[in-house]
Amino acid sequence: MRAQRTHYSRAFLYAIAVHILALVLVVFNLPFETLYKPPASHKEVMQAVVVDRSVLEKELNRSRTAGRREQEEERQKKMEQQRREAEKERGHAVAAQKQREEDEKARLEKEKQQVSALEKQVQEEKRLAEQKRKREQEKKRLEEERKRVAQQAKQEEEKKRQEIQQREQEKKRLEEKKRKQEEQQRRENEERKRKQEEQKRQQEEARKEALLAELAAEEAEQQQQADAERVNDAIARISAKLARYFNKAGLPSGLVCKVRVRTVLSGDVISAQVVESSGNTMFDRQCEIATQKASPLPVPAEQRLFETYFREVDIRFNPWE
């Protein structure tokens, strides 16, 4: 397209050049011949001439626009008139003209040859142009192909990029997922670990507790044993003390009486009351008296034992061993 435009614009430029040339010839009334002295390089001019008139016309017509076209036409008419007037004048010099026509003929031949050469050249040019066009086309195609390829590549690249991106995203996602999973896993592991540790800790705790309980039980057993010993010891001492104060004198033998005794930690007897009578007032009485007289009873000094066993005791008097 652009090539086409270039092509047109180039043609246009040629047209303009021709016109300008004509104009110059008209204006300055220069002899065409003199004028026509192709410069060392008038390839362009030749080219301009070579350009087919139709195209030029077309171009010119096409270039006449709106108001300017009429003006131009006017101007051209004027110019035509001037030219024809000029030619009229020149008819005067037809003889000379003949010569000149001869010359002109030769020149035209020459020019014809030249034109032929030019045509050839134009053909060549055309061919070359065609070639060039084709090349251009090819080039364009190639370009397009290239572009397409490039586009494709680009697309592919884009695709690839997208894919990569996707992949990356996927990767990222997966990574994220993985990370999350790992995180999850980690958390789960941690949780599990924590739970395991907790469990372990609890087990350890339980084991410790069990051990402690065992120890405590053992200790309790030992304590119990120690307690039993101390309790029995206290019982023996209390019994012995009561026996020292129990006066059998004057009492009928074979009687048995039970007295409930309340004491305080000091062993002091707070109360002594017959709970199972012997049936003999004086014997029952002596049991109470002996208990009171034996006060303070040698109860264990340890409050726990005292509270458990000795705050209240029954004393069974059967002093007839």
Add this chain to the structure above:
Amino acid sequence: MTQIKPSFQSLAFFLALSLSVGAQAVITIEVTKGVESAIPIAIVPFAGGTQAAAMPVDVAQVVNADLAGSGRFNTLASADLPSQPHRFAEIQFDDWRRLGMENLVIGTLAPTASGDYAIEFRIVDTFRATQLAGYQIVSPPDDLRLAAHRIADRIYELLTGEPGAFATRISYVQVAKDTGGRAVYQLQLADADGYNPKTLLESADPILSPAWSPDGRKLAYVSFEGKNLTVYVQHIATGDREAVAAGPGINSAPAWSPDGGRLAMTLSKDGNPEIYALTLAGRRWQRLTDDPAIDTEPAWSPDGRRIAFTSDRGGTPQVYQVAANGGRPERITLGMGPYNARPSFSHDGRLMALVHAEGGSYRIAVLELGSRDLRVLTDSRLDESPSFAPNGAMIIYATVGARGTELAAISVDGTVRQRLATSRGEVREPAWGPLRRW
């Protein structure tokens, strides 16, 4: 003696105890032993009793002496009394508890319009703050000592479960000197503590072996009047007497059967001192022993079935016994030393008091017949004539003390010995009379 109803019941101290019975299991402590020790008792002088001018007798003091002398009681000297309450409301129980005196006797003594004395006394349990017993006795002034002995008997019986023998009498022989320096033999009757002696018989010739009839109204004894040993039975109240054995030779050592119907004694009418039993009703004799050795000093067992006596048929004086209706005697004191004589049964027949000699010392011993356990009670040198109190708690005997012969009483466990208040002179052969019926 009338009993006073307890006017004071348990005080709050003991009432509070009933709330103390817990619900939980209570350990039981067994007390399988005890002691046999004197029973603590404090006797507070009776109100009015210490006014010597008005009161001829310190009743509380007599009671105190009786109880203390029995060996069964641990009394408190009046100087040691923390206070002298006369009424229940005045008693500070803690004071007595602190002293371990679970028994307290308080009382009053007041003259009556008729000239007698009204004695009120209470036996109080200081640990339970209760009255154990309370009595009232009305006594003529002359019998205040006797009244005191009866009070002591009540206390004794209440606290020991056995009858007291303080309000009993003893008989013994006292040898005095007349103005010419000659010996005068007197058969004496006195309270068990030696007070209030009365002479039942006085003689220039020796009087021996007084023996109480079981009813306490008569005494049998031996008199050497007319230079012949004669066994008499004399009514205490009237002084009437009769000779029940006056045969040739020895008539001595009378002993009453528990039923009072027979007298065992030693007679030598058959040539050798033997034990005979005389049935008083009808004057029938029964010879119980037949041995060339000396058999004497018979003693009737409380059940009346046996007669113990002293015999040297084994070489040395030892105690034997024979059935009350005769039979083969058996030796009781076997393996108990070279000399055991003068047997006397306790009221329950469980114990036998005797004179036990070893190493030249004659001492009072008690033989437990069941276990054949012989315990020597005294540690003097010339003890003789042991006689059980009618409750078996004490033994009266004659001994030689610092001031000559005297009477002494010792608790049957040997723990308490007391000298009896007798007038000066030689005293012999005490015999403890039976319990009196009031």
